[in-house]
Amino acid sequence: MAFFTYETKKDTRSGFGAGMEYLSQHNPNVVALCADLIGSLKLEGFIKNSPERFFQTGIAEANMIGISAGLAVAGKIPYATTFANFGTGRVYDQIRQSVAYSGTNVKICCSHAGLTLGEDGATHQILEDIGLMKMLPGMVVINPCDYNQTKAATIAIAEHEGPVYLRFGRPVVPVFTPEDQKFEIGKAINLIEGSDVSIFATGHLVWESIQAAEILLEKGIKAEVINIHTIKPLDSEAILKSVAKTKCLVSAEEHQINGGLGDSIAQLLIQTSAYPMEFVGVNDSFGESGKPAELMTKYGLDANNIVEKALKAISRK
Numbered sequence: 001m002a003f004f005t006y007e008t009k010k011d012t013r014s015g016f017g018a019g020m021e022y023l024s025q026h027n028p029n030v031v032a033l034c035a036d037l038i039g040s041l042k043l044e045g046f047i048k049n050s051p052e053r054f055f056q057t058g059i060a061e062a063n064m065i066g067i068s069a070g071l072a073v074a075g076k077i078p079y080a081t082t083f084a085n086f087g088t089g090r091v092y093d094q095i096r097q098s099v100a101y102s103g104t105n106v107k108i109c110c111s112h113a114g115l116t117l118g119e120d121g122a123t124h125q126i127l128e129d130i131g132l133m134k135m136l137p138g139m140v141v142i143n144p145c146d147y148n149q150t151k152a153a154t155i156a157i158a159e160h161e162g163p164v165y166l167r168f169g170r171p172v173v174p175v176f177t178p179e180d181q182k183f184e185i186g187k188a189i190n191l192i193e194g195s196d197v198s199i200f201a202t203g204h205l206v207w208e209s210i211q212a213a214e215i216l217l218e219k220g221i222k223a224e225v226i227n228i229h230t231i232k233p234l235d236s237e238a239i240l241k242s243v244a245k246t247k248c249l250v251s252a253e254e255h256q257i258n259g260g261l262g263d264s265i266a267q268l269l270i271q272t273s274a275y276p277m278e279f280v281g282v283n284d285s286f287g288e289s290g291k292p293a294e295l296m297t298k299y300g301l302d303a304n305n306i307v308e309k310a311l312k313a314i315s316r317k
Helices: 012-026 042-050 062-075 082-088 092-101 113-118 129-134 147-159 205-218 236-246 262-268 291-297 302-314
Strands: 009-011 030-034 054-056 077-083 107-111 140-142 164-167 172-174 189-192 197-201 225-226 230-233 249-256 275-282
Touching: 009 012, 012 107, 012 147, 030 062, 042 107, 054 140, 062 077, 062 205, 077 082, 082 092, 082 107, 082 129, 107 147, 107 205, 107 236, 113 147, 113 291, 129 140, 129 164, 129 249, 129 262, 140 147, 147 164, 189 205, 197 205, 197 236, 197 302, 205 225, 205 249, 225 236, 230 262, 236 249, 249 262, 249 302, 262 275, 275 302
Parallel strands: 030 054, 030 077, 077 107, 107 164, 140 164, 197 225, 197 249, 249 275
Antiparallel strands: 009 172, 140 230, 189 225
């Protein structure tokens, strides 16, 4: 049984580019900045429509964040764009001081996150960015699952007052969410109803979790799959409602287990009730160079590993 079908595959960074092109025509306060990666961030449409609202900062990410903070103070809505490794780890001090601590309305939008950056290897495959950003007071952290959701999220964050980290990637993945969806920050989406185990997934691992639910159903197990596109603020109500029904859970993310989505869910649950929980994520390791799909399998981020963790969680009930 196929819970979801798709006709096309697209990269989530192209969803960001489509969202930026929309904002270039519909929100005159949005400005875009880029650290010498226009093509990689798919900003051509924005620049074509609104060249006067684009700023090329060159390979100077710290300066880009500082300029963004200044533009925000001046009433603009800056979208600071680069690779996730450079846009979080390289400029963490500037983000902490000029964006988070100062509460400026800056949107930090980063592509090429996680293992699926592929052949560029560990130096570029940041797996710590969610943890870095969610620890900053007042920072919203969003990790959409496909092209359509990334486009919707890109448009929606312009209406949110305050700092946002938007994370997306390079590989093409199935487009399975509605084209006309309304994106709500902090509101999880229940994709598949189930009663035996809850799977809370984010980003590229949402599709893998849907595939895992199909495999589990063939085994007579009904998995509930919930898309946690917003890691902070976390939809506590949706999580607690699901686990109260299934009594066990799995978190799935293309990120370190330490500091990621699973950590946030575990912190929530330990304050209310204890259920068996398993984690799908990178376990205290850097990535390596390789084809994205092969890396996802090697590091246990595919549907089969989600199935194994779900079965293990169920066995611990």
